[in-house]
Amino acid sequence: xxxxxxxxxxxxxxxxxxxxxxxxxxxxxxxxxxxxxxxxxxxxxxxxxxxxxxxxxxxxxxxxxxxxxxxxxxxxxxxxxxxxxxxxxxxxxxxxxxxxxxxxxxxxxxxxxxxxxxxxxxxxxxxxxxxxxxxxxxxxxxxxxxxxxxxxx
Ligand SMILES: [Zn+2]
Numbered sequence: 231x232x233x234x235x236x237x238x239x240x241x242x243x244x245x246x247x248x249x250x251x252x253x254x255x256x257x258x259x260x261x262x263x264x265x266x267x268x269x270x271x272x273x274x275x276x277x278x279x280x281x282x283x284x285x286x287x288x289x290x291x292x293x294x295x296x297x298x299x300x301x302x303x304x305x306x307x308x309x310x311x312x313x314x315x316x317x318x319x320x321x322x323x324x325x326x327x328x329x330x331x332x333x334x335x336x337x338x339x340x341x342x343x344x345x346x347x348x349x350x351x352x353x354x355x356x357x358x359x360x361x362x363x364x365x366x367x368x369x370x371x372x373x374x375x376x377x378x379x380x381x382x383x
Contacts, residue, residue: 345360
């Protein structure tokens with residue numbers, strides 16, 4: 231008849247533990263998935279992608295595996311107010327670029343994104359633009375001003 235008082239506190243403990251797990255930081259999951267091992271021989275490609283360099287000074291700008299799709303496409307063609315057509319590719323990161331000038335929100339090729347001129351960090355050649363919206367950012371780089379460096383060594 232008389233139940234031990236141990237059962238009730240245990241239930242409370244479980245609730246508190248589950249609450250802590252929900253609010254805690256993300257678990258240290260080692261699931262990087264970057265090392266496929268021997269399953270396929272796709273790891274032969276050194277670096278996982280070719281380097282893309284500034285056409286003017288050959289500085290490393292970004293890599294082909296940083297390509298991303300915005301609005302369902304990697305490449306976009308735009309025309310600026312002066313009637314000059316640009317063919318740009320979208321990249322998630324471009325470590326070789328540096329932002330120039332103020333961030334602008336008018337006349338954005340990608341609605342809802344603020345943009346900023348992106349120039350080569352080494353020679354300051356205009357390579358494209360960086361675009362940023364709430365919680366996301368990418369670079370739109372002029373493909374004609376990049377040269378691929380896919381050759382090993
Ligand atoms: Zn450059």
